[in-house]
Amino acid sequence: MRRLTWFNATSLTLGFAFLYLPMVILIIYSFNASKLVTVWAGFSTRWYGTLLQNQAFLDAAWVTLRVAVVSSTIATVLGTMAALVLVRAGRFVGRTLFSGMIYAPLVMPEVITGLSLLLLFIGIGLDRGVFTIILAHTTFSMCYVSVVVSSRLATFDRSLEEAALDLGCSPAEAFRLVTLPIIAPAVIAGWLLAFTLSLDDLVIASFTAGPSATTLPIKIWSSIRLGSAPRSTRSPPS
Amino acid sequence: MRRALLILVPYLWLLALFLIPFLIVFKISLSDGALAIPPYTPTLDLSAGWEGIREFLTDLDFENFVFLSTDDLYWKAYLSSLQIAVISTAITLLVGYPIAYGMASAPDHWRPTLMMLVILPFWTSFLIRVYSWMGILSTEGYLNQLLIWLGLISGPLTILNTNTAVYIGIVYTYLPFMILPIYAALERMDGSLLEAAEDLGCSRITAFWLVTVPLSRNGIVAGCFLVFIPAIGEFVIPSLLGGSRTLMIGKVLWEEFFNNRDWPVASAVAVILLLILIVPIILFQRNEQKSREAEE
Numbered sequence: 001m002r003r004l005t006w007f008n009a010t011s012l013t014l015g016f017a018f019l020y021l022p023m024v025i026l027i028i029y030s031f032n033a034s035k036l037v038t039v040w041a042g043f044s045t046r047w048y049g050t051l052l053q054n055q056a057f058l059d060a061a062w063v064t065l066r067v068a069v070v071s072s073t074i075a076t077v078l079g080t081m082a083a084l085v086l087v088r089a090g091r092f093v094g095r096t097l098f099s100g101m102i103y104a105p106l107v108m109p110e111v112i113t114g115l116s117l118l119l120l121f122i123g124i125g126l127d128r129g130v131f132t133i134i135l136a137h138t139t140f141s142m143c144y145v146s147v148v149v150s151s152r153l154a155t156f157d158r159s160l161e162e163a164a165l166d167l168g169c170s171p172a173e174a175f176r177l178v179t180l181p182i183i184a185p186a187v188i189a190g191w192l193l194a195f196t197l198s199l200d201d202l203v204i205a206s207f208t209a210g211p212s213a214t215t216l217p218i219k220i221w222s223s224i225r226l227g228s229a230p231r232s233t234r235s236p237p238s
Numbered sequence: 239m240r241r242a243l244l245i246l247v248p249y250l251w252l253l254a255l256f257l258i259p260f261l262i263v264f265k266i267s268l269s270d271g272a273l274a275i276p277p278y279t280p281t282l283d284l285s286a287g288w289e290g291i292r293e294f295l296t297d298l299d300f301e302n303f304v305f306l307s308t309d310d311l312y313w314k315a316y317l318s319s320l321q322i323a324v325i326s327t328a329i330t331l332l333v334g335y336p337i338a339y340g341m342a343s344a345p346d347h348w349r350p351t352l353m354m355l356v357i358l359p360f361w362t363s364f365l366i367r368v369y370s371w372m373g374i375l376s377t378e379g380y381l382n383q384l385l386i387w388l389g390l391i392s393g394p395l396t397i398l399n400t401n402t403a404v405y406i407g408i409v410y411t412y413l414p415f416m417i418l419p420i421y422a423a424l425e426r427m428d429g430s431l432l433e434a435a436e437d438l439g440c441s442r443i444t445a446f447w448l449v450t451v452p453l454s455r456n457g458i459v460a461g462c463f464l465v466f467i468p469a470i471g472e473f474v475i476p477s478l479l480g481g482s483r484t485l486m487i488g489k490v491l492w493e494e495f496f497n498n499r500d501w502p503v504a505s506a507v508a509v510i511l512l513l514i515l516i517v518p519i520i521l522f523q524r525n526e527q528k529s530r531e532a533e534e
Contacts, residue, residue, distance in 0.1 A: 005343070007336075008336075008339060008340035008343045008344070009340065011336035011337055011339070011340045012337060012340035012341065012344070012352070015333065015334075015336070015337035015340070015413075015417075016337075016355055018333070018410070018413075019355070019356070019359055019410075019413065019414075020355075020359075022367060022370040022371055022374060022410070023359070023362060023367065023370065025370060025373070025374065025380060026366065026367075026369075026370035026373070029373070078247065078248050078251055079248075081244055081247055081248045082248040082252075084244060085244055085245050085248065085249075089241060089244065089245055092245060094249070097257075098245075098248075098249055098252070100523075101252040101253075101256050101257060102252070103523055103526075104256070104519065105256060107463070107464070107467040107468060107515075107519055107522065108471075108515075109467075109468060109470065109471020109472075109473075109488060109511065109515070110468075110471065110473065110488075111471055111473050111488045111491045111492060111508070111511075112263075112471065112491075112508045112511060112512060115263060115491065115495060115504060115505070115508055116259030116260050116262065116263045116508070117255065117259050119259060119262045119263055119266060119501070119505070120255070120258060120259040120262055123262055135255060136255075138251075138255075139251070139252070139255040139256055142248070142251070146248075171240070196360060196361055199363075200363055200364050200365070202364075202365055202474060203473055203474065203492075207495075217363070217365050220363070220365055220366070220369075221365060221474075224365070224369055224372075224478065
């Protein structure tokens with residue numbers, strides 16, 4: 001497997017060109033002076049200026065950011081707990097159901113998750129808004145967090161924890177001083193993943209957001225649908 | 239005590255916000271549409287006690303499912319979603335395998351960079367990436383401009399708003415999900431096995447089919463499921479890149495809910511979609527479990 005042949009080099013080049021060309025084109029054309037997407041009329045930053053003056057977009061960006069920070073933080077706590085349960089808790093009643101509920105949301109079509117959460121919120125009479133989007137995002141992203149963290153926990157050497165306990169740590173101290181620092185990279189990776197998923201989500205947010213809360217993807221979606229999308233609405237690489 | 243708390247908190251959260259919502263979808267799929275708030279009947283009236291529950295249960299029926307099976311639109315939408323998902327999964331595998339193979343054969347010090355390049359698109363907006371394909375594929379788009387400039391075609395091709403554009407969109411969006419598991423399988427492979435095969439007289443191509451492909455089987459299976467399952471319910475790609483004739487069940491569900499405001503029918507569409515997906519989801523989990531056991 002250590003031979004980089006011409007065939008391999010070509011497939012890598014073509015593959016990455018396919019992945020990156022659309023993004024490069026988009027970035028170049030976001031500096032286009034023309035209003036038409038496909039015609040180049042010189043370099044300009046006017047669309048970025050327009051964007052920064054568009055209050056509706058700024059409001060949506062602010063809502064999106066708040067939702068992403070809060071939901072990914074709660075999801076990280078819950079997801080890490082779920083990972084500890086999956087790897088450590090051994091057998092308990094309803095374990096199969098629990099692991100099923102952790103893995104199912106990873107592949108569940110967003111339209112179904114969105115629809116079911118909306119029907120729940122309406123059923124219990126919860127007003128839709130920022131709070132309901134946070135609940136929805138937390139639920140699906142905690143599953144991603146727990147998958148990331150549990151793969152790290154599975155390779156964890158438990159004798160380190162036992163050593164800490166032997167040396168007089170309480171279980172809580174052993175967790176804080178030994179376990180947490182070791183799984184920290186996975187926890188941080190999980191948080192970042194949850195954060196990006198939340199920033200990027202259109203479908204679930206559309207179902208669970210009420211008229212009072214609009215996130216950036218919802219806003220971008222409606223401007224694409226209306227055919228007047230400001231080209232410069234790139235999401236910042238987070 | 240601490241252990242019970244650790245289990246209960248995430249468990250209850252998932253029960254309340256994942257499982258119970260599905261039961262509600264199922265229940266509403268058995269209700270009838272109505273011009274009311276909420277727009278379906280019956281609603282459970284607990285104040286009437288047992289009598290209310292009994293009345294509620296007798297009002298539920300499978301009428302929406304009968305409706306779905308008699309209306310052509312839904313059959314066609316399910317079948318065409320399946321077809322689009324199968325074809326795009328196959329194309330993604332054909333495109334993704336050589337890339338994963340190339341990554342696995344690249345020098346060691348390149349690998350972290352290549353890996354990062356595959357993951358990086360996740361950190362940009364999915365919506366915007368699909369949107370940029372609208373600019374590439376439209377009749378005045380960059381692809382047509384390029385092909386005309388090269389003299390390969392005389393007039394612009396219609397790609398945007400066809401199923402071809404949907405295939406391109408799905409392959410593009412889900413390519414990393416195919417590459418990563420295959421790469422993970424190939425990277426673990428022992429290179430000396432290939433040498434042994436060649437020493438024993440296999441040509442390189444035969445060795446590839448007899449050694450490399452079977453050893454990366456788990457990666458291929460995982461990648462195919464990770465593309466196939468979400469592709470069936472895809473909504474954004476067919477809405478932006480597909481035409482009015484592109485039928486996909488995710489789009490039908492969305493329109494049933496937001497445009498027609500027929501919640502019971504939308505719920506019934508969701509229940510059937512879920513039933514279709516249960517088989518591949520279970521197969522996917524089996525495959526994951528097997529490859530995890532193989533590692534241990």
